[in-house]
Amino acid sequence: xxxxxxxxxxxxxxxxxxxxxxxxxxxxxxxxxxxxxxxxxxxxxxxxxxxxxxxxxxxxxxxxxxxxxxxxxxxxxxxxxxxxxxxxxxxxxxxxxxxxxxxxxxxxxxxxxxxxxxxxxxxxxxxxxxxxxxxxxxxxxxxxxxxxxxxxxxxxxxxxxxxxxxxxxxxxxxxxxxxxxxxxxxxxxxxxxxxxxxxxxxxxxxxxxxxxxxxxxxxxxxxxxxxxxxxxxxxxxxxxxxxxxxxxxxxxxxxxxxxxxxxxxxxxxxxxxxxxxxxxxxxxxxxxxxxxxxxxxxxxxxxxxxxxxxxx
Numbered sequence: 001x002x003x004x005x006x007x008x009x010x011x012x013x014x015x016x017x018x019x020x021x022x023x024x025x026x027x028x029x030x031x032x033x034x035x036x037x038x039x040x041x042x043x044x045x046x047x048x049x050x051x052x053x054x055x056x057x058x059x060x061x062x063x064x065x066x067x068x069x070x071x072x073x074x075x076x077x078x079x080x081x082x083x084x085x086x087x088x089x090x091x092x093x094x095x096x097x098x099x100x101x102x103x104x105x106x107x108x109x110x111x112x113x114x115x116x117x118x119x120x121x122x123x124x125x126x127x128x129x130x131x132x133x134x135x136x137x138x139x140x141x142x143x144x145x146x147x148x149x150x151x152x153x154x155x156x157x158x159x160x161x162x163x164x165x166x167x168x169x170x171x172x173x174x175x176x177x178x179x180x181x182x183x184x185x186x187x188x189x190x191x192x193x194x195x196x197x198x199x200x201x202x203x204x205x206x207x208x209x210x211x212x213x214x215x216x217x218x219x220x221x222x223x224x225x226x227x228x229x230x231x232x233x234x235x236x237x238x239x240x241x242x243x244x245x246x247x248x249x250x251x252x253x254x255x256x257x258x259x260x261x262x263x264x265x266x267x268x269x270x271x272x273x274x275x276x277x278x279x280x281x282x283x284x285x286x287x288x289x290x291x292x293x294x295x296x297x298x299x300x301x302x303x304x305x306x307x308x309x310x311x312x
Contacts, residue, residue, distance in 0.1 A: 019080050026072045030096060031103055033064065038107030039114070049259070049312065061100065069096050122290045126185075129287075167205055170198040181228040185291050189261065189311065190222040196231045203239060210244050216255040224311035226261070227287050234263045234307050237280055243268045257308075264306040281307075 041057050048056065069092060076084050084092075155172075158164040177195045181187060193215075204211055213235070235252060242265065244250045252265045285296045288309070297308035 016080070019076075022072075022076060022079055026068075026075070027096075027099070030068050030072075031099055033068065034061070034100055034103040035107050035110075037061070037064065038104050039110045041111075061104070065096065065100055069093065072096075125286075126290045163205070167202065170201045173198050174202075178229070184228060186225040187228045188222065189217070189224050189226055192226055192228070192231050193217070193222075195229075196235065199232050199235065203235075207244050207250070210246060210249045211239070212249060212251045214251070214253050214255075216253070217261065218256045221256050221259070221261070221311055224259075225292075226309060226311070227284070227291050230284060230288070230309060231261075231263065233280055233284055238263075238265045238305070241270060242266075243270050256311075259311050260308045261311060262306060262308050264304050267300060267303050267305045 037060070038057070041053065072092070073084060073089065076082075155165050155168045158168070174195065177191075177198075200213055231254070238250065238252055242250050248268050250265060250268075252263065254261065254263050256262070281296070281298060288294055288296050292310065292312075294310040294312065296310075297306075299306045
């Protein structure tokens with residue numbers, strides 16, 4: 001038995017102060033690196049699908065593990081001046097792998113606690129926003145029955161005019177949708193598109209052939225959810241900020257790409273400034289993150305203004 005212990009002890013190099021200090025610093029840095037990475041992976045590639053994020057996390061962890069442990073072996077040979085025996089290298093691989101598993105476990109706990117805190121903050125912000133919206137609704141409240149009765153009466157007065165009747169019906173549908181959606185934060189893409197088409201009808205009534213919109217959306221995505229009035233806000237934003245004329249009609253494309261819905265138009269700024277708060281896209285991004293934990297993507301490359309909304 002003593003012979004076995006002696007053989008094992010002989011297989012390891014004598015420990016020196018420099019050796020011990022290098023091992024301690026390497027161990028601490030190794031643990032810190034993996035804790036930081038695994039606790040913050042969500043911020044590194046949050047736009048990727050969940051399965052892709054998982055595979056990327058595993059591959060990066062393996063790459064970091066191999067890179068750091070080989071860096072430790074290199075520094076050991078340079079600073080200590082000795083070549084680490086194979087038995088010690090094997091033990092180092094094992095110990096550092098166990099440390100990797102432990103730090104991943106701890107990081108997941110920390111990430112879960114951080115997510116809970118972020119969700120609580122986001123929900124509180126959403127509640128505050130809802131309270132403000134309710135207050136504004138109370139300040140500007142119009143009796144729905146009175147409005148719908150007025151629209152019905154107006155429709156009866158112009159029943160011989162099909163265009164006017166259709167316009168009033170679309171307006172009535174829009175107002176009813178807004179009222180019904182005020183109690184929901186998310187609606188299906190199918191519902192949002194149906195509402196958008198009514199809104200588009202009103203826009204085309206005003207601009208006629210100077211305004212065009214094209215749809216190309218995968219039917220498999222129609223049940224996915226988006227924040228209510230998100231698409232309408234983006235179309236309204238394009239109408240508000242771009243020139244619409246016979247020479248330069250406004251054309252908007254709405255299409256899907258895998259798990260995204262994309263709204264784009266050519267940038268042609270109005271010659272006259274349009275009054276507005278400038279916070280529409282900012283507020284949409286905040287609302288999108290609060291409800292779906294996703295940011296919207298905005299770009300204006302090649303003179304094309306493009307907004308991508310994740311449907312995950």
